[in-house]
Amino acid sequence: MRLPQNVRERRAQDQYFDGATSGRVTYHVPLQVKPLFRVVAVKMSGAAQSGADEGFVYVRCGGTMSTMKTYLSSGDVFLGHRIVGEHPERPERLQAIEAAIDSSELVGRFRRIPPRRATEEELLRVHTAPYLADLRQRMGDLQPKGQGWLDPDTYYGPGTYSAVMHAAGTACDLALRIASSDGDNGFALVRPPGHHASQERAMGFCLLNNVAIAAAAVRATGRRVAIVDFDVHHGNGTEEIFARDGGVLVISLHQFPFYPGSGAATSIGEGNGRGAILNIPLPESSAGPEYKLAFKKVVLPALRRFAPDMILVSAGFDGHAQDSLAGMGLVEEDYAHMVSSLLAVQARLLLVLEGGYNTKALAASVLAVLRVLIDPSSFRPSGHDAGTVPSDAVRRALTEVQKLHGL
Numbered sequence: 001m002r003l004p005q006n007v008r009e010r011r012a013q014d015q016y017f018d019g020a021t022s023g024r025v026t027y028h029v030p031l032q033v034k035p036l037f038r039v040v041a042v043k044m045s046g047a048a049q050s051g052a053d054e055g056f057v058y059v060r061c062g063g064t065m066s067t068m069k070t071y072l073s074s075g076d077v078f079l080g081h082r083i084v085g086e087h088p089e090r091p092e093r094l095q096a097i098e099a100a101i102d103s104s105e106l107v108g109r110f111r112r113i114p115p116r117r118a119t120e121e122e123l124l125r126v127h128t129a130p131y132l133a134d135l136r137q138r139m140g141d142l143q144p145k146g147q148g149w150l151d152p153d154t155y156y157g158p159g160t161y162s163a164v165m166h167a168a169g170t171a172c173d174l175a176l177r178i179a180s181s182d183g184d185n186g187f188a189l190v191r192p193p194g195h196h197a198s199q200e201r202a203m204g205f206c207l208l209n210n211v212a213i214a215a216a217a218v219r220a221t222g223r224r225v226a227i228v229d230f231d232v233h234h235g236n237g238t239e240e241i242f243a244r245d246g247g248v249l250v251i252s253l254h255q256f257p258f259y260p261g262s263g264a265a266t267s268i269g270e271g272n273g274r275g276a277i278l279n280i281p282l283p284e285s286s287a288g289p290e291y292k293l294a295f296k297k298v299v300l301p302a303l304r305r306f307a308p309d310m311i312l313v314s315a316g317f318d319g320h321a322q323d324s325l326a327g328m329g330l331v332e333e334d335y336a337h338m339v340s341s342l343l344a345v346q347a348r349l350l351l352v353l354e355g356g357y358n359t360k361a362l363a364a365s366v367l368a369v370l371r372v373l374i375d376p377s378s379f380r381p382s383g384h385d386a387g388t389v390p391s392d393a394v395r396r397a398l399t400e401v402q403k404l405h406g407l
């Protein structure tokens with residue numbers, strides 16, 4: 001039987017044919033979920049299609065088809081954060097990602113959500129009132145002011161205030177949607193990044209800690225949240241925010257020693273937060289085999305023990321071999337592998353963009369990850385690094401982390 005034109009596209013776009021209209025044909029949605037596959041009956045009203053059986057076209061989908069949604073949010077508001085002159089954290093990063101999505105087979109397969117601003121309540125769960133007031137006063141709100149620097153790395157310009165407010169709000173929005181879902185996932189393609197920002201300080205290109213604000217929003221609904229940070233730099237801001245808390249498990253894999261200097265394995269949190277901070281310092285040149293071993297020995301066991309209702313990812317792609325800001329050797333597939341592993345622990349997963357400064361490598365890596373989010377069972381390791389043995393230094397580092405955390 002021939003399928004009507006557009007069926008695959010419509011399915012991709014809407015996940016199911018919910019009254020969607022395509023050309024002259026209206027699809028309705030009688031769905032029957034079977035254990036191993038789904039039969040979608042598409043009732044056709046309007047133009048007759050050859051091969052349609054009494055007005056129905058039956059489409060058998062693979063076992064991966066489900067009502068799971070992949071949320072995606074980005075927007076021009078995030079391009080407004082810019083400065084005159086050269087800076088690695090620039091709007092072209094997001095533009096490269098969007099261009100890659102638009103020219104890929106993934107276009108139209110997401111539930112797109114427009115960016116929204118964070119509320120005062122959401123911000124105040126993480127940042128101090130004086131810090132927020134300072135940002136407002138420096139950068140302006142309705143009347144944006146000029147440009148300047150909050151630390152030697154962190155600029156602001158006329159569009160920055162709106163960008164940071166929307167980055168934090170969008171991360172919250174997607175996190176809350178996913179947290180209350182049956183197993184949706186998503187990617188907040190926002191900037192500037194956030195994981196170096198602490199309660200009361202901007203740092204390392206970051207002004208508001210988007211992932212921490214989103215985690216706090218989800219936790220406020222009574223759910224357990226874990227954060228996994230695979231940006232090449234230690235997520236020191238996120239650690240500071242939750243170090244005395246204990247309610248949020250924060251796992252960071254990072255090049256060490258490296259900027260910002262923190263992130264030793266022995267930093268495990270304090271007081272109520274003791275044990276809830278899990279740092280995995282990795283030596284320069286670590287690549288897929290080292291990260292895979294770290295996931296196997298530490299990240300996945302720690303997550304399973306914590307049993308989060310949702311996982312948030314500080315998704316930085318500056319550990320890519322092509323990224324000149326750091327010295328790791330990851331490739332696109334390694335990011336896909338990490339995300340695939342996380343989805344196996346908890347389907348409710350939201351990635352929030354952090355670093356990644358080689359626009360080509362960034363876009364390719366994000367695309368690889370998005371493919372996994374849309375169809376988790378599609379990931380097949382190519383074995384590109386099979387036979388490469390993780391270094392002894394990494395094995396020792398992981399053993400120390402295991403001991404520190406009783407894993």
Ligand SMILES: [Zn+2]
Binds near residue numbers: 231232233316
């Ligand atoms: Zn980074």
